[in-house]
Amino acid sequence: MDVDRRTFLLTGLGVAGAVVLGACTDNAEDGSSAGEESSPATGDGSEPVQRPTLRLGAISGDWGLPSPFTHQALPGYLRMSLLYDTLLWADSTGELLPWLAKSFERSTDGLTYTFQLRDGVEWHDGKPFTADDVAFTFGYYANLQLPFTVVGQPQNVAEVKASGDTTVEVRLERPAVTFPVLVAGAVPIVPRHIWESVRDPLAVADPKLLVGTGAYLLDSYSSADGTYKFSANDDYFLGRPFVQGIEFPPVGDELTALQAGDIDAGQTPNNGVRDDVLAPLRADDSLGVIEDKAGFAYPLYFNAANGGPLADVRFRQAFAHAVDRNDIVERLVGGNGAPGSPGFVPPDHPFFSDPEQYPYDIDEANRLLDDAGFTRDDGGTRIGPDGPLQFGLLFQAEASALVDLLVPALAEVGVELRPEATDGPAGLFSRKFSRQYDIILLFFPGPVGPGPGGDPDYLRLIFATSPMPTFFTPDGFASPEFDQLAAEQLVATDPDKRAELIGQMQDLIAEQVVVLPLYYADQFFAFRTEVFDQWYYTPTDFPSAAAYNKQAFITGTMTGTAIRPTT
The missing domain is CATH 3.40.190.10 (Periplasmic binding protein-like II)
Incomplete structure (x- = not known):
């Protein structure tokens, strides 16, 4: 890291x-600061504008x-x-x-x-x-x-x-x-x-x-x-x-x-854009464009609290192997993003620890489902103790292209997803908070931030059992070991020690796969330079x-x- x-x-x-603060001397009281450099975009900044x-x-x-x-x-x-x-x-x-x-x-x-x-x-x-x-x-x-x-x-x-x-x-x-x-x-x-x-x-x-x-x-x-x-x-x-x-x-x-x-000035949609959308902006000499790597994430949540297959870690790991997250990035945003990491923290983050990634592997997905006892019927659908592996998939309408990739991917291993779109984020997060879902596709950050690139203490706020539940708290996940690591990193003043602890937190999250980030969308911001x-x-x-x-x-x-x- x-x-x-x-x-x-x-x-x-x-x-x-x-x-x-800010390497400023006391003359910061009058708006000046020591050791400050001008941005190249404005020259030396000495000429009044x-x-x-x-x-x-x-x-x-x-x-x-x-x-x-x-x-x-x-x-x-x-x-x-x-x-x-x-x-x-x-x-x-x-x-x-x-x-x-x-x-x-x-x-x-x-x-x-x-x-x-x-x-x-x-x-x-x-x-x-x-x-x-x-x-x-x-x-x-x-x-x-x-x-x-x-x-x-x-x-x-x-x-x-x-x-x-x-x-x-x-x-x-x-x-x-x-x-x-x-x-x-x-x-x-x-x-x-x-x-x-x-x-x-x-x-x-x-x-x-x-x-x-x-x-x-x-x-x-x-x-x-x-x-x-x-x-x-x-x-x-x-x-x-x-x-x-x-x-x-x-x-x-x-x-x-x-x-x-x-x-x-304006920004691209949260779910990302392909280069053909950016091309006219970049070709316009009057505009500037800046980029925020992995500015938005699209995590998939399994309601493990309901029991059944969703509470079986082998099912969730098989689900992860069945989804080609690299292909998702290429198809949806033309490479302007990154495949989701099961540890939640994006790959370009300074605290990313490279936990288990569950690479796309249909054979491994089928093996895990077989080991869990989910056999196939004559039509190819897998059967669990309570019947066919059929699950509702709740999502916001803007993510329909992503859902269109998920449904056939899971069908290939015998799992049927039944998509249900909500009109907006209010309905989506309301269903999540009330646990009225099987599998739900959220977007992160939600209303209050910080986002994927922020301080990784967001792992504690999301996954630990001690904070108040949020819209991003996974249902059915509780780990005393994770809670201990989360508490220790919060007081760790040594960056290397804190990175080690946060890495272990990512490993535990990835092992359980109660949340599977599918991809991170790069964000772009365009502005009129004059x-x-x-x-x-x-x-x-x-x-x-x-x-x-x-x-x-x-x-x-x-x-x-x-x-x-x-x-």
Whole structure:
């Protein structure tokens, strides 16, 4: 495992002692940082340029009022994050930058983080931002029952105390190397003087409450068509934001809208694209295209909790051998992806351990089914103790091409799949959560992230028995050994030790095959270079959605906190 291939600061920041973020000196208070390099796409960045306004698709639609408590899923978090700030924030390197906090210190036992906050930060209404607001935010969240689709909710926080105006102490329930990114870098801080009197933020949809410290202000929002318009907060504590306006108009297919000139940037569908779709984008000199390897996964879940053949590991292993995952990648996305790994983590991930892959092998699939006692009838269908091996296969309509490959593949070994399409993700995930399925094809990440490229602690959140069940929790899988490994990796500050533990977690998952990722789809993002060219996929894969990271909008660069000069 090459854990150095991508910066995973959530492990690297696990050491005790003081941490000055983003290699920034104290002059980061005025928006400059030490040792920062300009992106090649913008030359040396010294010549002032005109401030752009961006029109974005960003999964068009209504994602809720952009408050920390009413936004929906990652697209809603993206819009909300323009108004509100976190203690830390990641840039294109994955490095955590000083945001509302300029530094922090971690205790030797890993349970306490002490943050030093920036001086002189103000809320949009001009009132001062203080440590008391941070302590209030965590306490306020702790007393709420929010839907899981609200991104950025604090986890594993026992207590937060303010000391003076600029010092905050966060005490965790248990050590977690993921805390800097998944909590300090994701929880939006809200003002006490606005929310203290609001008992139920879910019941209040008043834009007047949207007072943050963020780089942008909400000009308008329409729930009817999902239109959002933001303008720059020129009094922002880092300086005047590079991008002066951000609009989210209602659009259909984002690439079509981009080519028609209706938006300035758009992304490919989650299930991936072939090169013939990308060719006109790459041939257009006015457009740039960036890529995110294995940005989306399509895992198949077996409901082992129902017993019968689905609970027999030999059946699940045979299923894996019967599916040619390399052929799936070639047929569906023309190679713009990777075959699914039974260990869930994609092959290009720095923590990938190459667990058992169950290569395409019809003979081995038949042998396993024979050994399990599933004999064939005269028509070739295999028979189990309760009758023919016939299973419902639930999927979202957009995955129909993938299902069309699965059905004949399993028929070849005597297993009948009966496809059932849902109209949208809501119905799909509802059936999964209520266990009303035999086999179900999901897409990962779902509404709240992080995705396949994120911190591999997602294995704990999905497969361990201790967290609350999620839409991605496999039904019928429980392993004390896995739970122990998951707990150990969460506190492992040594990257090599953590990689070893996560590798063992992948081996256990792959051995049981309660989930079979079929393929990972590469994601592509196209943009009009004359409008804005500093796009990137954030290595931490959370909470920034797709290629939309507000750090680039604010600074006009891909790294650091220094803002590119504008006219």
